[in-house]
Amino acid sequence: MARHDARNVPARMIGLLFFAASILLRHGTSGQRVKVEPELASYPGQTVNLRCAFPDPTGIQLTMVTWIYEPKDGERMNIAVFHPSYGPNYPESQMKGRVTFKPSPPELSSPSIEISDVRMTDEGRYVCEYATYPDGNEQGITQLVMLAKPVNSATTVAEVAGTKPVVVARCESRDGRPAAKIRWVTTAKGNWTETSKTGADNTVTVTSEYRLAPTPTDNAKDLTCLVNHRTQLKDESLPLKLTIRYPPMVEIEGYDNNWYLGRTNVGLLCKANANPVAHTVQWTTMTGQMPDTVLPKENELKVLKVDNSVNTTFVCEVKNSIGTTREQITIHVRATRLPHKGATTGSIIGAIIGVILVMAAIGTGIAMYRKRKNKLNSEGPPKYKPPPPKKTSSSKKGSQPLIPGNVPVTQDAPLQSQYYSTQTPEPVTDLDGYQEDGVDDELEAHDGEVYFSSAPSGWNDPKNNDVPPPYMLTNSDLQDNNGSLPVSRGDSFISSAMIV
Structure with a gap:
C-alpha cells in the first residue's frame, strides 16, 4: 500500500505544476492585453493624452471600461466611464470638465482619454480598467509626472571666524517638480545638509546649507x-x-637690527590683514611718549634720525568692526653700524666657483682628447722611418760589415756579431761624405786606443795596423753563438747578444 502511494506522488506533483503554470500563463497573458504607456510627463497648462487599448479580445467579452485616478496621497476616484450601451460618463472629480474620451464617440477597444489644462495636482497614477466576461477585470497603469522647472539661487552668509560650525552658504531650488538634487564643490573643509518642502500646488522647494x-x-x-x-x-x-x-x-616690518646712532631714512611699516578692512591704525610707545625724531603717518612710522630716544618699544594698534589687534617691536640702537655685507658676496662666490668648475671641465676635456688622439696614433702604422744603415765603400764584391758607433769593439769579440743586414740590399753610401758630414770630430778613448766613435769602415788608428780589417776572416770560423754559418749581405738574420 505504501509503495502504491509513493508511485502516485510524482503524478500528483506533475498535475499541480501544470495547473499552476496554466494559471500563471493566463494571468500573464491577461496582464499584457491592456496596452497603455507606462509614463507620461507634462508641464502645467498643457494637454495630455492617456492612451488605452485592448487589441485582442479573442475568447472574452468586453463589457465596460473605467479610468481611475490614484493620487500619491489620498483616495482613488473614477474620472471617466464608458459603456457600449449607455455611452460615456464623467463622475465628480477634480478633473471633471477637463477630461474627455478620444475619439468621440469612443470605441470600447481603444478608450483613450484627454486631460486639458493639467495642473501640478493632477500628478499620479491613471488606471485603465476593463470589465470582461468571463475573466473579470483587467487593467493597465500609466504614471503621469508633472514637471516644473525650478528657480535656482545661491548666496553666501557672512560669518565671523570661530571654532563652531556655522552656515556660510545657502543654495535653493524653488518650486520644482520633481524635487531637485543639490551638491557642493569646494576646497573648504565642511559639509552640507538638505531640506525639502512641498507647496500647495505640489511643487517642491529644496534648500541646501553649507x-x-x-x-x-x-x-x-x-x-x-x-x-x-x-x-x-x-x-x-x-x-x-x-x-x-x-x-x-x-605684522610690523622695516627693522633690520642695525639701527645705529646717526642713521637716517629708516622706518617701520604696520601691515594689517582684516575683513572688513581696518579703518584705524595708531602708533604708540610703551613709555607713552613718541620721540621727537619719529614721524607717524597712518600705517607708516618714519624715523628722521636715529638717537637714544628711539631705543624703545613701538606699538601698532589696528581696528576694524570685528575687533582690535596690537603688535609691538623693540628697537635696539647701536653705537656703531654693523659690518656691511655686500649684497652680491654670495653671487661673486658662486660665480668664482662656477668659473673654476668650467675651467676644470675644459681641462679634463682637452686631456681626454689628447689621450684619445695619442692612442689612435699609436695604434696606426708608425709615421717615423728609421734611416738605413751606412755602408762602406769597397772595390771588392760583397757586403761590408757595419760597426755601431757607440759600441767599442775588441779583438776578442767575434766580428760575426757585429754584422747587420736587411732583407733587401741597400744602396752603398758615400763614406767620404759620411766622414765629413755625419761623423763627430770628438775622439773617444777605449783601453788606450783612439778611434772614431762613428767610423763606419773600421779602425782608423795607425797604432792598430796589425788588426785585420773587418771584412777579412780570422783564423777561427766566423760563427755566431748558435753555430750558424756566416751570413752574407742580403740574407735576413737575427743577431745574437753582443758582448762588450
Missing part, C-alpha cells in the same frame, strides 16, 4: 552649488566666494 568652522584662510575661497533637475539639460552651476569676517592680523 556649514564649516570658519577661519581667516577660508575667506574668498571658491564655493559652487550644482543643481540637478529633470527639466535641465545639464547641472546648473552657481559659483560663490566665501565671506568670512575676522579681526586684523598685524
Whole structure:
C-alpha cells in the first residue's frame, strides 16, 4: 500500500505544476492585453493624452471600461466611464470638465482619454480598467509626472571666524517638480545638509546649507552649488566666494637690527590683514611718549634720525568692526653700524666657483682628447722611418760589415756579431761624405786606443795596423753563438747578444 502511494506522488506533483503554470500563463497573458504607456510627463497648462487599448479580445467579452485616478496621497476616484450601451460618463472629480474620451464617440477597444489644462495636482497614477466576461477585470497603469522647472539661487552668509560650525552658504531650488538634487564643490573643509518642502500646488522647494568652522584662510575661497533637475539639460552651476569676517592680523616690518646712532631714512611699516578692512591704525610707545625724531603717518612710522630716544618699544594698534589687534617691536640702537655685507658676496662666490668648475671641465676635456688622439696614433702604422744603415765603400764584391758607433769593439769579440743586414740590399753610401758630414770630430778613448766613435769602415788608428780589417776572416770560423754559418749581405738574420 505504501509503495502504491509513493508511485502516485510524482503524478500528483506533475498535475499541480501544470495547473499552476496554466494559471500563471493566463494571468500573464491577461496582464499584457491592456496596452497603455507606462509614463507620461507634462508641464502645467498643457494637454495630455492617456492612451488605452485592448487589441485582442479573442475568447472574452468586453463589457465596460473605467479610468481611475490614484493620487500619491489620498483616495482613488473614477474620472471617466464608458459603456457600449449607455455611452460615456464623467463622475465628480477634480478633473471633471477637463477630461474627455478620444475619439468621440469612443470605441470600447481603444478608450483613450484627454486631460486639458493639467495642473501640478493632477500628478499620479491613471488606471485603465476593463470589465470582461468571463475573466473579470483587467487593467493597465500609466504614471503621469508633472514637471516644473525650478528657480535656482545661491548666496553666501557672512560669518565671523570661530571654532563652531556655522552656515556660510545657502543654495535653493524653488518650486520644482520633481524635487531637485543639490551638491557642493569646494576646497573648504565642511559639509552640507538638505531640506525639502512641498507647496500647495505640489511643487517642491529644496534648500541646501553649507556649514564649516570658519577661519581667516577660508575667506574668498571658491564655493559652487550644482543643481540637478529633470527639466535641465545639464547641472546648473552657481559659483560663490566665501565671506568670512575676522579681526586684523598685524605684522610690523622695516627693522633690520642695525639701527645705529646717526642713521637716517629708516622706518617701520604696520601691515594689517582684516575683513572688513581696518579703518584705524595708531602708533604708540610703551613709555607713552613718541620721540621727537619719529614721524607717524597712518600705517607708516618714519624715523628722521636715529638717537637714544628711539631705543624703545613701538606699538601698532589696528581696528576694524570685528575687533582690535596690537603688535609691538623693540628697537635696539647701536653705537656703531654693523659690518656691511655686500649684497652680491654670495653671487661673486658662486660665480668664482662656477668659473673654476668650467675651467676644470675644459681641462679634463682637452686631456681626454689628447689621450684619445695619442692612442689612435699609436695604434696606426708608425709615421717615423728609421734611416738605413751606412755602408762602406769597397772595390771588392760583397757586403761590408757595419760597426755601431757607440759600441767599442775588441779583438776578442767575434766580428760575426757585429754584422747587420736587411732583407733587401741597400744602396752603398758615400763614406767620404759620411766622414765629413755625419761623423763627430770628438775622439773617444777605449783601453788606450783612439778611434772614431762613428767610423763606419773600421779602425782608423795607425797604432792598430796589425788588426785585420773587418771584412777579412780570422783564423777561427766566423760563427755566431748558435753555430750558424756566416751570413752574407742580403740574407735576413737575427743577431745574437753582443758582448762588450
